[in-house]
Amino acid sequence: MCYGKNMVFKQNGSVAGKNTDRQKGRAWIELNMDNLAHNVKEFRNILPKGCALMPAVKANAYGHGVRQIGQALAEIGIQDFCVASAGEAVELRNAGITGQILILGYTPPCQFEDLVHYHLTQTVVDLPYGRLLNDFGRPVLVHVGIDTGMRRLGERSEDMENIFKIWELGNLDIRGVYSHLSVPDGISREEIAFTRKQIAEFETVVSALHRNGIGGFQTHLQGSYGVLNYPELNRFDYARVGIALYGVLSLPGDRIGAEVTLKPVLSLKARVACVKQLHAKEPAGYGLSFTAKREMKIAVVSIGYADGIPRELSNKGYALIHGYRADIIGRVCMDQLLLDVSGIRDVSAGDEAVFIGKSGEQTISACEVAECAGTISNEILSRLGNRVERVLSV
Numbered sequence: 001m002c003y004g005k006n007m008v009f010k011q012n013g014s015v016a017g018k019n020t021d022r023q024k025g026r027a028w029i030e031l032n033m034d035n036l037a038h039n040v041k042e043f044r045n046i047l048p049k050g051c052a053l054m055p056a057v058k059a060n061a062y063g064h065g066v067r068q069i070g071q072a073l074a075e076i077g078i079q080d081f082c083v084a085s086a087g088e089a090v091e092l093r094n095a096g097i098t099g100q101i102l103i104l105g106y107t108p109p110c111q112f113e114d115l116v117h118y119h120l121t122q123t124v125v126d127l128p129y130g131r132l133l134n135d136f137g138r139p140v141l142v143h144v145g146i147d148t149g150m151r152r153l154g155e156r157s158e159d160m161e162n163i164f165k166i167w168e169l170g171n172l173d174i175r176g177v178y179s180h181l182s183v184p185d186g187i188s189r190e191e192i193a194f195t196r197k198q199i200a201e202f203e204t205v206v207s208a209l210h211r212n213g214i215g216g217f218q219t220h221l222q223g224s225y226g227v228l229n230y231p232e233l234n235r236f237d238y239a240r241v242g243i244a245l246y247g248v249l250s251l252p253g254d255r256i257g258a259e260v261t262l263k264p265v266l267s268l269k270a271r272v273a274c275v276k277q278l279h280a281k282e283p284a285g286y287g288l289s290f291t292a293k294r295e296m297k298i299a300v301v302s303i304g305y306a307d308g309i310p311r312e313l314s315n316k317g318y319a320l321i322h323g324y325r326a327d328i329i330g331r332v333c334m335d336q337l338l339l340d341v342s343g344i345r346d347v348s349a350g351d352e353a354v355f356i357g358k359s360g361e362q363t364i365s366a367c368e369v370a371e372c373a374g375t376i377s378n379e380i381l382s383r384l385g386n387r388v389e390r391v392l393s394v
């Protein structure tokens with residue numbers, strides 16, 4: 001068991017009320033849009049007027065539901081967004097977003113038509129890609145990616161010749177220039193030095209462009225941890241904030257420099273399908289990976305790895321029922337899993353089990369789950385399944 005070590009998992013007191021809300025299916029996500037608005041406000045407080053939020057809503061808004069999150073953000077005045085793919089950008093446009101939608105990733109030529117049709121903004125991933133896009137023969141909105149050390153997308157910052165050539169491509173309507181940081185969450189001297197070097201490289205490129213009479217583009221460099229740890233970055237035009245806007249850090253122990261209080265937007269819940277006895281020495285689940293040491297009461301819950309509960313949490317993770325901790329026993333299946341509810345009174349079919357969020361006095365955060373599963377909350381959230389309904393919490 002790797003999280004919730006101090007949690008109560010035997011019940012002594014009274015039982016919380018049963019949840020029988022019919023709008024929620026076998027497993028669902030509850031979205032707290034008040035918390036989203038709160039987080040936006042927190043970021044607006046630390047960003048200067050000239051630096052706008054460009055929320056990262058890729059991967060279905062980090063699993064939250066891109067339609068719901070996009071519309072909620074638009075309602076509180078967010079205009080521009082970034083995503084990873086053309087498909088995500090089209091979905092966001094169809095959800096009614098009218099501002100700039102920047103595609104941070106690669107779009108293949110077979111989807112160039114969508115860029116024009118939906119007024120999407122494409123990243124120029126390097127000079128050859130810029131030429132390909134230019135050869136499409138229609139004006140396309142773009143931001144130019146600069147590789148300052150991540151060694152992922154972007155023309156390398158020292159290759160100024162190539163960077164200038166991108167401005168010679170007549171069909172590219174260049175609206176922005178940006179880069180991406182590799183370790184803005186790092187606290188070691190080397191990590192900080194690396195980040196400062198990336199910032200300096202980016203500024204060198206921007207000033208070289210300006211010196212050569214090239215302007216009229218917007219600049220951006222920082223995601224969540226850049227904003228929170230490097231306030232000097234906030235002089236750029238945009239902050240591409242993802243994970244922290246959802247009120248979550250990547251890992252529980254992460255340092256952040258800025259004084260903000262972030263509130264989680266998402267809760268993940270599922271229903272108990274049935275409750276049964278497990279006798280001493282009996283195994284349960286696939287692979288016989290769990291055997292009861294004593295008489296137990298177990299709950300079969302309607303959520304599995306296809307819904308985004310990592311199989312890594314087999315015999316390791318836990319959920320909350322009626323405010324008490326119930327350990328996952330046996331292997332997490334594709335659609336279901338088993339919880340030990342021996343110590344919890346009156347658990348019955350239809351009851352709600354909380355995998356991320358609050359139940360009674362107890363809370364499980366996305367980053368605790370992530371740490372237990374050997375990953376970061378970004379991965380846990382972005383892999384939450386499509387069949388999990390997204391509902392607004394009231």
Ligand SMILES: *Cc1c(COP(=O)(O)O)cnc(C)c1O
Nearest residue numbers: 056104180223224240241242243
């Ligand atoms: C995902 C992504 C972001 C957002 O990152 P967070 O750490 O979630 O804030 C920003 N920029 C780029 C290029 C990204 O791929």
